[in-house]
Amino acid sequence: xxxxxxxxxxxxxxxxxxxxxxxxxxxxxxxxxxxxxxxxxxxxxxxxxxxxxxxxxxxxxxxxxxxxxxxxxxxxxxxxxxxxxxxxxxxxxxxxxxxxxxxxxxxxxxxxxxxxxxxxxxxxxxxxxxxxxxxxxxxxxxxxxxxxxxxxxxxxxxxxxxxxxxxxxxxxxxxxxxxxxxxxxxxxxxxxxxxxxxxxxxxxxxxxxxxxxxxxxxxxxxxxxxxxxxxxxxxxxxxxxxxxxxxxxxxxxxxxxxxxxxx
Amino acid sequence: xxxxxxxxxxxxxxxxxxxxxxxxxxxxxxxxxxxxxxxxxxxxxxxxxxxxxxxxxxxxxxxxxxxxxxxxxxxxxxxxxxxxxxxxxxxxxxxxxxxxxxxxxxxxxxxxxxxxxxxxxxxxxxxxxxxxxxxxxxxxxxxxxxxxxxxxxxxxxxxxxxxxxxxxxxxxxxxxxxxxxxxxxxxxxxxxxxxxxxxxxxxxxxxxxxxxxxxxxxxxxxxxxxxxxxxxxxxxxxxxxxxxxxxxxxxxxxxxxxxxxxxxxxxxxxxxxxxxxxxxxxxxxxxxxx
Numbered sequence: 328x329x330x331x332x333x334x335x336x337x338x339x340x341x342x343x344x345x346x347x348x349x350x351x352x353x354x355x356x357x358x359x360x361x362x363x364x365x366x367x368x369x370x371x372x373x374x375x376x377x378x379x380x381x382x383x384x385x386x387x388x389x390x391x392x393x394x395x396x397x398x399x400x401x402x403x404x405x406x407x408x409x410x411x412x413x414x415x416x417x418x419x420x421x422x423x424x425x426x427x428x429x430x431x432x433x434x435x436x437x438x439x440x441x442x443x444x445x446x447x448x449x450x451x452x453x454x455x456x457x458x459x460x461x462x463x464x465x466x467x468x469x470x471x472x473x474x475x476x477x478x479x480x481x482x483x484x485x486x487x488x489x490x491x492x493x494x495x496x497x498x499x500x501x502x503x504x505x506x507x508x509x510x511x512x513x514x515x516x517x518x519x520x521x522x523x524x525x526x527x528x529x530x531x532x533x534x535x536x537x538x539x540x541x542x543x544x545x546x547x548x549x550x551x552x553x554x555x556x557x558x559x560x561x562x563x564x565x566x567x568x569x570x571x572x573x574x575x576x577x578x579x580x581x582x583x584x585x586x587x588x589x590x
Numbered sequence: 591x592x593x594x595x596x597x598x599x600x601x602x603x604x605x606x607x608x609x610x611x612x613x614x615x616x617x618x619x620x621x622x623x624x625x626x627x628x629x630x631x632x633x634x635x636x637x638x639x640x641x642x643x644x645x646x647x648x649x650x651x652x653x654x655x656x657x658x659x660x661x662x663x664x665x666x667x668x669x670x671x672x673x674x675x676x677x678x679x680x681x682x683x684x685x686x687x688x689x690x691x692x693x694x695x696x697x698x699x700x701x702x703x704x705x706x707x708x709x710x711x712x713x714x715x716x717x718x719x720x721x722x723x724x725x726x727x728x729x730x731x732x733x734x735x736x737x738x739x740x741x742x743x744x745x746x747x748x749x750x751x752x753x754x755x756x757x758x759x760x761x762x763x764x765x766x767x768x769x770x771x772x773x774x775x776x777x778x779x780x781x782x783x784x785x786x787x788x789x790x791x792x793x794x795x796x797x798x799x800x801x802x803x804x805x806x807x808x809x810x811x812x813x814x815x816x817x818x819x820x821x822x823x824x825x826x827x828x829x830x831x832x833x834x835x836x837x838x839x840x841x842x843x844x845x846x847x848x849x850x851x852x853x854x855x856x857x858x859x860x861x862x863x864x865x866x867x868x869x870x871x872x873x874x875x876x877x878x879x880x
Contacts, residue, residue, distance in 0.1 A: 356865045363623045363684045368864050371812060371857040378854050492808060496692055503685055535696035542689025543671045550675075550682045 335399030335480060339419075342476035343469045349376075350468020354461045373495060380487035396483045412481045419477060423470055427510055430466065439463055443508075493535070500542050506552025515554050593723045595841045601729045601798070603837020604736035608791035609814030610821070610829035611743065612664075612784025618760040618824040619780050622680065625687035626667055627788060628811015629694035632804060634660035634789025635796045636698055642710055649712040653793055657786040664785025665778050673774075676763070691807070698804035706803045709796045732794045739787060740830055747826065756780065760824070809853060813840075816860040822873025831871055 357368050398406050399415065406415055430436050439459050441449040446456040479485045497520065505516025524534050545552065609631050616624040637659045641652035671690045675683040717726045747753040759766040759776045767773045795810070796802040813836065821832025836856060844852035863870060 357861070360864055360868065363680045364864055364868065366681065366684055367623060367625075367812075367815065368861050371816075371860045374809075374812065375854050375857045375861075378850075382850050493692075496688055499685065499688065532700065536693055536700060539689045539691070539693025539696060542692065543686050546682050546686035546689065547671065547674050550678065 335397075335476075339473060339476045343472040346472025346475065347465050347469035350471075351461065351465040354464035354468075358457045358460050358464070370492065370495070373490075373492065377487050377490060393485050396479050396485070398483070399480055406480075416477055416481065419473065423473060424510060424514065427466075427470070431510065435459075435462075496542075497538070500538055502552075503542055503545050504552055506554045507550075509552070509554055512552050512554035516552065591722075591845070592842075593721075595845045596838055597723055597725050597729070599838035599841030600834060601725075601732050601837070602795075602841065603817075603834035604732050605791045605795050605798075605833075606810075606814050606817040606836050607830045607833025608736055608739065608787045608794075609810060610817040610833045611740075611826060612788050613815050613818040614821070614823055614826060614829040615780050615784050617818070618826075619756070619763070619777060620672070620676065620683075622672065622675075622683040623687065623815065624672075624781075624784075625684060625811070625815075626671070626690035626694060627784065628807035628809075628814065629691045629698075630660060630664055630667070630785050630807070631788035631792045631810055631814075632698060632802075632807030633663055633694055633792075634785070635792030635802045635806065636702060636707075636804075637789065638793035639707055639709060639796060639802050640702075642712060643707075653790070656793060657789045660789035660792075661782035661786040664781040664788075668778060668781040673777075691811075695804050695807060702804065704804055706801045708800050709802060712797065728794075728798050732798060735790065735794065739790065740826075743783070743787075743826065752776070752779070812860070813853075813856045816856050816863075818870075819860060819868075820863050820870055822870030825870070825872045828870055828872035835871075 353369070353372050357365055360368060406412055431439070438449070438454045439462075441452075441454055442456045442459045449456055449459075475485075498517075501516035501520045502513055503516070504519055505514065506512030520538075524531060527534070530537070609627065612627050612630070613624060616622065616627070634656055637656035638652055641647045641655055642649065645652070647655065667690055671686045672683050675686060713727060713731065715727050717724050719725075747756060755766065755771045756776050756779070758769065758771055759773050763773050766776070792802075795806075814833070817832035817836045818829050819832070820836055821828030821830065836859065839859065840852055840855050843855040847855075
């Protein structure tokens with residue numbers, strides 16, 4: 328927006344697409360890795376990108392960052408106040424959550440679920456795990472791009488140092504707290520972790536220490552989070568009818584998910 | 591210039607190797623990436639610093655005491671953050687480890703401030719030169735201590751009864767406990783040894799760079815993990831080879847390409863190795879069974 332004078336409404340999808348593309352780029356080689364290795368590679372990648380951006384002064388202005396990002400406008404009205412931005416973020420979040428819900432509940436989403444439950448079973452019924460994992464990765468990156476663009480216009484300033492490793496951990500903590508594999512859980516986790524520090528201001532010095540402790544405690548005692556899979560799964564399987572007449576592969580994979588009988 | 595870079599690379603490589611051993615031992619036995627290991631290294635460095643600067647202990651005593659304290663810290667971390675997750679999905683202990691990492695890094699920041707602490711001069715630093723290569727007393731100290739530690743560890747793992755039990759546990763925890771091995775003790779011991787070595791690395795690096803700070807664990811941890819993966823995770827000689835290789839590559843890269851890319855080189859190696867040969871140089875292939 329600053330360099331090319333794009334309107335916010337063009338910059339937002341552009342940011343999403345570029346981020347999605349990088350997600351795809353990173354995802355392509357790393358998809359062969361399993362859970363923990365994958366996690367670490369993404370951390371390494373995050374560091375590389377940050378270091379490149381810190382040193383690529385021409386594009387990002389290095390650690391000084393890009394100031395004075397123009398505010399978006401809706402039909403001639405330029406967003407200025409905090410509440411304007413609140414509604415902007417709210418609307419885009421609701422739309423995003425709606426889109427992700429549609430994705431999860433589609434035949435494509437069922438295939439994703441199958442891959443997660445059992446890769447080998449998925450492969451045996453013609454779902455290519457790598458392809459679905461890569462797509463999930465890309466979609467995740469896409470929405471992260473949306474969030475990044477929103478962050479830029481709301482804060483009116485970005486610098487590579489706004490996105491340190493701590494930020495990743497904070498977001499991870501949100502997911503963990505709310506419950507992995509659940510949209511409602513992610514929203515809940517994000518809300519708790521953004522609101523709680525405001526309420527608990529008197530112990531704000533200990534915020535990160537507590538955050539670390541909370542992550543450990545959650546993993547040890549309730550790894551599925553407050554609104555995690557078990558709850559979602561029940562709802563999901565409760566509404567069998569709606570999903571059976573999805574597309575063919577979806578119907579097939581649905582049976583398989585039940586067949587593998589986890590949870 | 592070239593040989594000087596090699597010497598500097600080997601020095602820092604020894605440090606990476608010492609930290610990497612902790613990663614590799616824990617991975618070898620529990621198959622989890624102890625992501626908090628970098629922060630245990632940082633805590634070790636601080637323990638050493640505090641014992642020397644504030645408690646005024648002599649260097650050798652402080653070194654040993656810091657190693658013991660850090661070993662205890664490692665045991666505590668295992669007990670509270672990992673033990674219950676021993677049979678959980680592999681991503682669960684990794685996230686738990688990140689929690690520990692955040693906890694320790696911020697605890698250190700709270701206790702000792704976020705500034706960079708300098709290390710008091712504990713040993714007479716002299717520089718020697720052979721031809722065009724110069725090296726300091728501290729470099730000699732790092733290399734000698736690391737080599738001694740590694741040989742001792744190798745003998746311990748291969749020549750003692752506990753070492754045998756350790757290797758048995760790394761093959762199968764269940765079967766080892768059926769053979770009468772106290773696997774909880776072995777796992778505790780693994781964490782203790784790894785953490786003590788990390789503390790040694792922390793103190794040495796603190797003296798070498800004359801800097802100790804709460805966030806030093808993250809980059810060092812990630813690099814040591816790279817070293818462990820490069821050498822073949824789960825293999826102790828692999829950690830040594832990986833550490834030295836990483837140290838040298840990184841130094842040559844920063845000397846001949848660009849110094850600001852030093853960290854990028856390490857992480858690029860990590861990603862490359864994981865993609866091309868996830869078993870590393872000396873690692874064993876893991877066979878995926880249906």
